[in-house]
Amino acid sequence: MRLEIDVEKQLGAFFCRIDCRLESESCGVFGPSGSGKTTLMNMLAGLVPPDRGRITLDGVPLFDHRAGINHKPEKRRIGVVFQHAFLFEHLNVRNNLLYGMKRTPQQRRSIDPVHLFRALDLEHLLERRVTRLSGGERQRVALGRAMLASPRLILLDEPLTGLDRALKFRIIPHLRQVFTEFSIPYLFISHSHQEMRLMTKDVLIMEQGQVARLTTTEELARSTAASADRGYTNFLEFENRQDCGNLLTYQWGTNRLTVVKTVDAPESAVFSLSARDIVLFKRHPEASSARNILVATVRSTQLTDWLVRVELDCYGRTLIAEIVPQSMVELGIRPGTSCIVVFKASALRRLT
Numbered sequence: 366m367r368l369e370i371d372v373e374k375q376l377g378a379f380f381c382r383i384d385c386r387l388e389s390e391s392c393g394v395f396g397p398s399g400s401g402k403t404t405l406m407n408m409l410a411g412l413v414p415p416d417r418g419r420i421t422l423d424g425v426p427l428f429d430h431r432a433g434i435n436h437k438p439e440k441r442r443i444g445v446v447f448q449h450a451f452l453f454e455h456l457n458v459r460n461n462l463l464y465g466m467k468r469t470p471q472q473r474r475s476i477d478p479v480h481l482f483r484a485l486d487l488e489h490l491l492e493r494r495v496t497r498l499s500g501g502e503r504q505r506v507a508l509g510r511a512m513l514a515s516p517r518l519i520l521l522d523e524p525l526t527g528l529d530r531a532l533k534f535r536i537i538p539h540l541r542q543v544f545t546e547f548s549i550p551y552l553f554i555s556h557s558h559q560e561m562r563l564m565t566k567d568v569l570i571m572e573q574g575q576v577a578r579l580t581t582t583e584e585l586a587r588s589t590a591a592s593a594d595r596g597y598t599n600f601l602e603f604e605n606r607q608d609c610g611n612l613l614t615y616q617w618g619t620n621r622l623t624v625v626k627t628v629d630a631p632e633s634a635v636f637s638l639s640a641r642d643i644v645l646f647k648r649h650p651e652a653s654s655a656r657n658i659l660v661a662t663v664r665s666t667q668l669t670d671w672l673v674r675v676e677l678d679c680y681g682r683t684l685i686a687e688i689v690p691q692s693m694v695e696l697g698i699r700p701g702t703s704c705i706v707v708f709k710a711s712a713l714r715r716l717t
């Protein structure tokens with residue numbers, strides 16, 4: 366996706382001036398309430414016309430004030446999924462899903478509905494009335510309906526807000542996989558750093574109607590960690606689950622890590638680990654109740670407010686620990702030194 370935006374819009378007392386260029390398959394849109402995220406989405410979708418400027422998608426103008434171009438929403442081929450899935454209540458799941466597809470010319474249809482129903486795990490719900498769906502099911506139907514219109518871009522405006530935490534994190538990998546499989550680029554608005562990091566790598570930061578910067582979700586997580594209760598949160602992508610009595614182990618790069626057992630633990634998953642739950646040792650501890658003990662090399666250290674953030678290389682995988690400055694001095698922690706990283710199985714919390 367190549368999206369170029371250079372527009373202005375006055376909405377009452379709110380003035381929005383957006384000038385940015387995105388070149389990636391997905392991007393988050395992050396910013397405080399009232400910073401203009403939805404206004405941006407509305408201008409892209411054609412629901413709110415800018416006062417001036419130009420928007421192009423893959424080189425094709427969607428809006429060009431000077432040239433008098435302002436394509437109608439249905440001509441833009443941009444799908445929108447909102448926080449509340451606006452479904453047609455009089456239609457069943459199948460007819461909701463097929464609604465956009467039926468209005469898309471045959472030669473533009475790029476997605477096989479049966480394949481998509483399976484990917485979104487909706488096959489068993491096709492004949493059900495949408496009034497009898499759960500929140501997560503409704504969101505999946507709204508997403509499927511938008512995708513079946515074979516859009517060039519999908520705008521997701523807080524699509525997971527309102528779902529409970531467990532369901533939200535279960536849906537995310539599913540969503541990413543479906544977007545990748547069907548090669549549909551997306552912009553994703555969310556107030557949650559965690560959701561944003563799991564959904565995209567790039568993120569547009571909005572402030573007072575302007576793009577403050579285009580950065581990565583990882584950089585955003587690092588820059589805002591000091592104000593978070595538990596500091597920076599590591600995301601660890603685990604695979605190859607194995608049962609070990611009342612514990613589970615997963616592969617993380619070349620390391621095998623132990624987590625507390627849960628009934629529905631998947632084969633692969635993302636786990637979170639607070640940087641403040643990691644303990645560093647100079648030498649291998651003699652005996653410890655903690656299940657996870659790794660050798661690491663210090664890549665960098667950075668003083669943040671009251672703590673030192675230590676970036677560690679664990680055989681090619683990155684971990685961030687936050688320790689007090691006195692510990693850094695006592696352990697002789699500096700770039701290039703090695704140390705032992707220790708954390709409890711229970712410090713690893715499953716996200717997806």
Ligand SMILES: Nc1ncnc2c1ncn2[C@@H]1O[C@H](COP(=O)(O)OP(=O)(O)OP(=O)(O)O)[C@@H](O)[C@H]1O
Pocket residue numbers: 376377378379396397398399400401402403404405
């Ligand atoms: N039609 C309108 N008339 C006047 N002001 C408006 C109109 N639509 C939006 N605004 C104002 O524009 C500002 C930006 O709104 P917008 O919905 O884009 O923010 P947002 O970043 O999406 O916020 P949130 O995270 O709360 O959804 C807000 O101050 C809002 O009150």
